Amino acid sequence: MALAVEIRDLRKRYRGGVEALLGINLEVPEGEFFGLLGPNGAGKTTTIGITTGLVRPTSGTVQVMGHDVVTDFRAARRCIGLAAQELNFDWFFSLEDLMRFQAGYYGVPPASVKERALQLFEEFGLMDKRAVKPRELSGGMKRRFQIARSLIHDPDILILDEPTAGVDVELRHMLWDYLARLNREGKTIILTTHYIEEAELLCDRVAIIDGGQIITTGSPAALVAGQNRDGLVLELAGDGAAAAAALDGYELTREEGRLTVTVSRPELQIAEIVNRVTAAGATVQDLTIHRTTLEDVFMSLTGHSIDA
């Protein structure tokens, strides 16, 4: 399958000495919805910056639709729509003007710009704001405009760096629906996020990045299956110490009266575990099955939480 983005042995050392990328490899096939999941400082924006030609690699290569991002910068850049992490508008122009400038920058034929811009304003609910300046938009509207503008040249690949950071729940769901639709219609989408739910819900494949290294890559389902952290969560009266003692031999974590028993196929172990605990005189007040999430996978592979 043709690759939209191919990253080989990519390293980045910033002036000042920070080693942001320690030699990463990634392949994103055309048409994929791909996620780069990692905590603050992992190297996500650096990876995006190099892929979009904004940051110089120290070594290694990135190809975008077969074009090298350094030696064939213009062709590579034209294939990408970028919604950057930091909003970077020219605040003195109207949204319409900014759309036009962006279209000009990417060589969109002037005859089709107006119609295309109106269509994007419509889709992103910004039709009645198109004559105003970006400073007059709410935070969510700015984010919507930024994504709309990145699509003016109808790029093959849409790259979004933390598109839903700091947006409200309603807008987050609207953006998720929109991105899922764009992907169904054929666009390759690459996003960075530290929202587990976003990665699990949207992405065909996810790369977990931490400390400038790709820790693992796979579909959310495969990653979860490979690091099974399913279990039973028992809420006990009191501190749960007696229950924990009764479950000696199981993998346990206890936080006050909450006891988590990590066990594969927890649904088959409910009776056994509850019997042991109640036989020891403990009272179970609540019981839930925990299914492995990408957060658990992240934690298992890196030893720390993604929000740490």
Ligand SMILES: Nc1ncnc2c1ncn2[C@@H]1O[C@H](COP(=O)(O)OP(=O)(O)OP(=O)(O)O)[C@@H](O)[C@H]1O
């Ligand atoms: N222009 C720069 N000059 C020097 N160091 C930088 C620069 N940009 C990023 N870094 C450093 O490189 C590392 C990776 O940063 P990067 O912005 O790629 O992380 P990130 O995964 O996007 O994090 P976040 O989730 O906070 O956006 C960090 O240690 C950061 O401080």
Ligand SMILES: [Mg+2]
């Ligand atoms: Mg970033």
